[in-house]
Amino acid sequence: MSYEKVLQATKLIVGTKQAVKAIQTMHVQEVVVAEDADQRVINKILHAAEERQVPVTKVDSMKKLGKACGIEVGASAVAIIN
Numbered sequence: 001m002s003y004e005k006v007l008q009a010t011k012l013i014v015g016t017k018q019a020v021k022a023i024q025t026m027h028v029q030e031v032v033v034a035e036d037a038d039q040r041v042i043n044k045i046l047h048a049a050e051e052r053q054v055p056v057t058k059v060d061s062m063k064k065l066g067k068a069c070g071i072e073v074g075a076s077a078v079a080i081i082n
Contacts, residue, residue, distance in 0.1 A: 002032050002057045002058075002059045003059060003064060003065070003068045005030070005032070005057070005080065006032055006065065006068040006069060006078055006080070007068050009080045009081075011080070011081035011082075012069055012078055012079070012080060012081070013028075013078065013079040013081060014066075014069050014071060014075050014077075014078050015075065015076070015077065016041050016042060016044060016045050016076050016077045018079075019031060019045050019077045019078065019079035020044050020045050020048045022079045022081065023045070023048040023049055023052050023054055023079060024048060024052070026081060027081070027082050028049075028052070028054050028079045028080065028081060028082075029054075029055075029080045029081065029082045030054065030055045030056075030057060030079075030080045031045060031049045031054055031055070031056045031057070031077060031078070031079050031080070032056075032057050032058075032059055032065065032077065032078045032079075032080065033045060033046065033056060033057070033058050033059070033076065033077045034058075034059055034060070034061060034062040034065045034074070034075065034076050034077070035058050035059065035060050035061075036060065036061055036062055037062055037074075037076035037077070038076070041076050041077075042076055042077055045077045061074075062074030062075055062076055065078060
């Protein structure tokens, strides 16, 4: 499951704005997006990932994604860096 990928990753970029910037400037292995996030918020990251051909994985919960990242709040998107 994708939460496990996030837990095992050594380098993460948490948050939509930071993940979009990472997609544009770094080598991002994969993007994980929470399905319960506001669609307006995640559209930018989905578009950036599509442009750069970065795989996108969807998970069901912002809260669980945030917890997998080690933060106390929900996360709408996370970029996994090589």
